[in-house]
Amino acid sequence: QITLKESGPTLVKPTQTLTLTCTFSGFSLSTSGVGVGWIRQPPGKALEWLALIYWNDDKRYSPSLKSRLTITKDTSKNQVVLTMTNMDPVDTATYYCAHSPYPPSAFDIWGQGTMVTVSS
Amino acid sequence: EIVLTQSPDFQSVTPKEKVTITCRASQSIGSSLHWYQQKPDQSPKLLIKYASQSFSGVPSRFSGSGSGTDFTLTINSLEAEDAATYYCHQSSSLPHTFGQGTKLEIK
Numbered sequence: 354q355i356t357l358k359e360s361g362p363t364l365v366k367p368t369q370t371l372t373l374t375c376t377f378s379g380f381s382l383s384t385s386g387v388g389v390g391w392i393r394q395p396p397g398k399a400l401e402w403l404a405l406i407y408w409n410d411d412k413r414y415s416p417s418l419k420s421r422l423t424i425t426k427d428t429s430k431n432q433v434v435l436t437m438t439n440m441d442p443v444d445t446a447t448y449y450c451a452h453s454p455y456p457p458s459a460f461d462i463w464g465q466g467t468m469v470t471v472s473s
Numbered sequence: 474e475i476v477l478t479q480s481p482d483f484q485s486v487t488p489k490e491k492v493t494i495t496c497r498a499s500q501s502i503g504s505s506l507h508w509y510q511q512k513p514d515q516s517p518k519l520l521i522k523y524a525s526q527s528f529s530g531v532p533s534r535f536s537g538s539g540s541g542t543d544f545t546l547t548i549n550s551l552e553a554e555d556a557a558t559y560y561c562h563q564s565s566s567l568p569h570t571f572g573q574g575t576k577l578e579i580k
Contacts, residue, residue, distance in 0.1 A: 390569075392571075399560065399571055399572070399573045399574050400509075400562070401571065402569040405569075413567055414568075416567075417568075449517075457505070457567075458507075458522065458564055459507035459519050459522040459523075459528075459562065459564065460507075460509075460517075461519045461522070462519075463516040463517055463518070464516065465516055466516050
């Protein structure tokens with residue numbers, strides 16, 4: 354059974370860097386064909402794709418946020434980490450991580466999400 | 474970037490009714506189109522992948538069709554528990570994108 358869970362701060366100040374961790378079980382990011390992605394959702398708004406990392410360390414980013422995002426994996430800990438620099442109030446959202454097979458496909462299992470508020 | 478436009482944005486429907494939600498892509502995406510259901514305060518759940526493949530455990534009243542630029546999610550014999558917002562998502566090219574969502578209200 355695949356599960357994912359996001360963790361990180363609930364409140365960050367403008368200009369700070371956000372670090373979110375996705376801890377998963379039921380699969381390994383060292384297995385061919387496996388990926389984990391990040392998606393966010395501002396309150397009352399639609400989903401926005403942020404980044405993906407695959408078993409082979411192939412990394413993909415949203416072009417509009419690429420300069421601010423870094424996605425990494427720690428296979429030994431079954432974790433994927435997303436960092437987003439220079440946080441702004443418009444980045445206030447629920448951040449989800451999700452399992453996604455390769456080739457690029459649907460997000461078939463999602464975490465519960467973690468709400469991040471950006472405010473001074 | 475491929476833009477996905479869903480219609481309608483909102484629909485109020487009665488139980489047992491048949492519902493159709495459409496998703497139009499700004500350019501051809503083959504069959505790389507997926508559908509999700511999101512209930513209030515819950516994370517999205519995958520319903521249909523690759524336009525028409527039902528995901529494991531999804532009730533058979535949910536089905537998908539389409540290819541290229543035009544796609545449809547159909548819910549046959551709507552149930553009260555289907556009240557939710559539905560999103561389409563394309564994985565054909567980067568960046569992945571989502572539709573704006575269709576909110577279904579059950580009368």
